[in-house]
Amino acid sequence: MAAMIGVTVWGQFVARPGSALPWLDVAIGVLSLALMPVLLRWPIAGALVLTALATLSPAATAPATVAALLVAQRRRFPVALAVAAAGVAAHVVQGLWRPSGGISFGWWLALIVISYGALVGWGTLGQARRALLDSLRERARRAEAEQGRRVAEARMMERTRIAREMHDVLAHRLSLLATYAGALEYRPDAPPEQLAKAAGVVRDGAHLALDELRQVIIVLREDDEEGESSRPQPVLADLPRLVEESRDAGGEVELTDTTVDAATLPAATARTVYRVVQEGLTNARKHAAGRQVCVALEGSPGDRLVIDIRNRLPADPGAAPSIPGSGTGLVGLTERVRLAGGSLDHQVTGGEFRLHAWLPWPA
Known part of the structure; x- marks a missing residue:
């Protein structure tokens, strides 16, 4: 200048x-x-x-x-x-x-007007470009923040799901241990062979519970999605084994399975069915030890799969030993079933506890 x-x-x-x-x-x-x-x-x-x-x-x-x-x-x-x-x-x-001596006033004035018009247009264009760039930067920042929020929510949902899995698995395993420990406590006069067998079951169950807890902690610590998917997940064919575990612990469990073509049941739905039955058996051992539990499954592809679990309650709840619980098992189970597209209801009627759930079964 x-x-x-x-x-x-x-x-x-x-x-x-x-x-x-x-x-x-x-x-x-x-x-x-x-x-x-x-x-x-x-x-x-x-x-x-x-x-x-x-x-x-x-x-x-x-x-x-x-x-x-x-x-x-x-x-x-x-x-x-x-x-x-x-x-x-x-x-x-x-x-x-x-006046300028080298150019007429008219041409000089036209040059001045064109110059000012070009400068104003240039400046306005630059201002619009800066506003556009600022808008794009803001949109990029918001998109990055939104992506970060979605990732955080996805991680939180995954951790919540893992916590529910931990509750379901460990509650079932520890309730079995508590049942055997209660038998050892209330039957100290049992034959040594039975005491040794019960102690062995308690030891093996504790090891299994520790292994399952260790797997869950590893997943929570490393946030590894492949670690969760690589472990075998329970399916409908594992229900007899679950029932046998409860029977070995001294429970009377009757399983009635009238499902048709169970191999076509989606894996996610099968896991949910397994967790519903597992929670029902766990609650029966906690609050109605020694009472018969009736588990009934009915359904077919294209309709729905119905799960009905019933057990009689003790006449005097305070007289029978009860295993303490957090009270959130059925809450989490209800949410799990709801997310799977089904419904779960539980109630006490006529001295009997009933757990009733249904899940969609696509054709």
């Missing part, structure tokens, strides 16, 4: 030797150059001052046009248009007072 002002002032000295006007151009050129930093802080005020100086000297033309460009880049379009109009008016006054 200093070079442009210097060239303009030198041209005035050459065009008007001996005149005092070139010295006015020097003063206005120096003042205009000093006002350039003001545009960075107050672009409109600085532009208006430079426009006023442009009415007196062509030395302020270059700073005034740059000021119009800065206003167009930083302020709204109407404001930039008003500043450009003021600049054109100032140069009209300058052209009438100090």
Whole structure:
């Protein structure tokens, strides 16, 4: 800008030797150059001052046009248009007072209007581009934050599911251990062979429970999805084994399975059925030890699979030993069944506890 002002002032000295006007151009050129930093802080005020100086000297033309460009880049379009109009008016006054000898007034005015129009358009385009880039950056930031939130929610859901699995598996295993330990406590006069067998079952059950707990802790610690999927998951064919475990613990369990073509049952639904029966047997051992449990499964593809678990309750609940529980097993089980598209209901009627659930079975 200093070079442009210097060239303009030198041209005035050459065009008007001996005149005092070139010295006015020097003063206005120096003042205009000093006002350039003001545009960075107050672009409109600085532009208006430079426009006023442009009415007196062509030395302020270059700073005034740059000021119009800065206003167009930083302020709204109407404001930039008003500043450009003021600049054109100032140069009209300058052209009438100090006409240029090398070009007619009309062409000179047309050049000034085109220059201001181009500068305002350039500045507005730059402002729009910056706004677009800022919008894209904000959208990218929001998308990244949203992705982070979704990942966190997915991890939380997976950890919640693993916690439910841990509750179902360990509650079943530990209830078996508590049953055998209770037998050892209440039958100290049993034959040594039976005591040794019960102690062996307790030991093996404790080892299995520790192994299952270790697997769950590894999954929670490493957050490894493949670790969970690589372990064998229970299916409908594992129900007889589950019932046999309860019978070995001294429970009376009757299983009635009238399902048709059980091999077509989806794996996720089969796991849910397994967990429902497992929770039902666990609750029976906790609150109705020694009572018969009736488990009935009925369903076919294209309809629904119905699970019905019943057990008689003790006449005096306080007299029979009870295994304490957290009370959240049925809550989590109800949510699991609901997420699978089914429904679960449990109630006590006529001295009998009934757990009834159904799950969809697509054809």
